[in-house]
Structure formats: structure tokens, C-alpha cells
Amino acid sequence: TQLLEQSPQFLSIQEGENLTVYCNSSSVFSSLQWYRQEPGEGPVLLVTVVTGGEVKKLKRLTFQFGDARKDSSLHITAAQPGDTGLYLCVEGGYQKVTFGTGTKLQVIP
């Protein structure tokens, strides 16, 4: 399975800080999903982006899809301890799934 490149790999920040996670590919995404996974659990879907340049907001989370559909970012404003987890970008078609390398976020109270 080809992995999408995510950065940073690890991030430890204080509560209230802002952060951005990036997901990059050398090829064009058909569509992209962002998931958050907590230890011992399966990933949970946060958002799906399809159109180049698309921006979606989910409370304090802002997702952006690059104009060329080869990159995406996740921005968290005023991070909370509950945001702690592994963030994964995923490109998936009907029969093929490509995962990001993952970003492990820790928000310290």
C-alpha cells in the first residue's frame, strides 16, 4: 500500500495553541478523507473533501483541499486535550485505499 506523506509525524502542544497537519501526494487525489483514531479504537471519519480548493469546517477544525488536489491540510484552532489522537488522511476509491503516514497529536492540559 502506497502511503501518503503526512507532516509532522508527532506534535505535542499546550492546550489553546493552534496547529496544522499536512497531507501530500505525488499524484492527484480522487477524494480525500481525514480520520482521527484514539488508542485501542478504529479510526473515525472527520470529513471528506472532493473538490480542489474546497474548505470545510468542523467546529474548531478546518480542512482544506489543495487546488491541484495533491495536498490537504487540517488546522485545529485552540486545541483541547480531547483532540489528542492519531490523525490520518486517506485516499480511497472503491477497491483501493491509500493511507497517510499519520500524525500523532498530544495536547497537554
Place this chain on the structure above:
Amino acid sequence: GAVVSQHPSRVICKSGTSVKIECRSLDFQATTMFWYRQFPKQSLMLMATSNEGSKATYEQGVEKDKFLINHASLTLSTLTVTSAHPEDSSFYICSATPGQGGNYGYTFGSGTRLTVV
């Protein structure tokens, strides 16, 4: 929303025995399900794509005789780890999509923590 149930959540087995993990789509039909393996602090690695009524498609490096996949119905896929060894200890996760995965997203099971002693 779409729900995928995975069972058991944790299993401990002796080396040399086989373990079966079930993945069920509870409120939708899934012609395709995916099985992953995850090592600590790492992303998910796709093991195989399970197709209802046909043979699974395995990723390179995954032993199909060791990781048996059966997708006998549109709501159930099973992964059997045969003759398990300690190196098979891992977190196994399944996922399914109710439609054309890219736009519908994938629903993941809650995972199975396998420990082989």
C-alpha cells in the same frame, strides 16, 4: 450513520492456535471490506481487500495461507489468523464502505487486539 462491528475486541491465544476475527456491517451492505494491521504509533497497513462471493485480494507480503479471509455475505467478513505466532500480535482493524468509498468515506471497526503467547 454506517456502523461496522468488529469482534472480539481483545483476544489472547497460544502460539500455534488459530483465531477468527469477525467484521459486520450493521446497517448497510458491503460488497467490499478491508482488513488492516496496525503497529504501535504507526498508521494502518492494508492487508487485504475482501470481496463478497470471491477471493480476497492480498497486498504484497501478506501470506494468504496465514491470514484467511472469508466474505460469505454482504454484511460479514472474517479474518482467521492461522497457526498464530507471537510476531502476529498486533491490532487488526476492518473497514467497509456503503458505496463508492472515496465519496462516502470508510467506516472502521473498533479493532481487535491480538496477543499471541
